[in-house]
Amino acid sequence: MTTLDKQRRKKLQALVDKDYYYRSYFDDDIEVQSTGKCGHGVFAVRQFLPGELVMEVTGQLIPKKAYVGSEYVMDLDEDWYLEPSTPGAFMNHSCSPNCELVQLTEFSLGVVAICNIEPETQLTFDYAWEAFDWNPKCQCGARNCRGWVVAEDQVKKMKQMAKDQKKKSR
Ligand SMILES: [Zn+2]
Incomplete structure (x- = not known):
């Protein structure tokens, strides 16, 4: 950053x-x-x-x-x-x-x-948000876009949360 x-x-x-x-x-x-x-x-x-x-x-x-x-x-x-x-x-x-x-x-x-x-x-x-239970998907278009509007150290947690949510909604 x-x-x-x-x-x-x-x-x-x-x-x-x-x-x-x-x-x-x-x-x-x-x-x-x-x-x-x-x-x-x-x-x-x-x-x-x-x-x-x-x-x-x-x-x-x-x-x-x-x-x-x-x-x-x-x-x-x-x-x-x-x-x-x-x-x-x-x-x-x-x-x-x-x-x-x-x-x-x-x-x-x-x-x-x-x-x-x-x-x-x-x-x-x-x-630099913390990971939320809703998906703040990022659309900034930067080459190094993290995919979500969360802080760098929260990306892993956010990915896991998104995965879990997908499972739940099935
Ligand atoms: Zn981004």
Whole structure:
């Protein structure tokens, strides 16, 4: 998985700040469009450089203790989930993502570019879900697609669950 560690992200952000000045996230830098096959997605309007903040994701905070299972929640911190409002809610998963999430403030997540992103590119991050008892089949189309929208270390478990389910439904 291509993820930026903290130090590298900091370095890249410093480079971006120095060479391109700081371009803070601006609403018009991204837009929600139809993806054709996967409902709606969030697309870049301008170029983003590695380490750059692409957008802020805000929404409803849900205590993890009270979680009843929406498929859209994101991990905010140890105790809280963030149920993103738009446009964050429209961000799709990819097994080969171009963004990753960082905690930006106490109440929000930041979407950070982990590679060069050209305008008109769909913005994606790795949902890295745990294996579920329903089949979140992945349609990201990446060469290294895991087949399901689950974390890399959950693929084996997901495969087994899918097999068991098939047996049951027979
Ligand atoms: Zn995939």
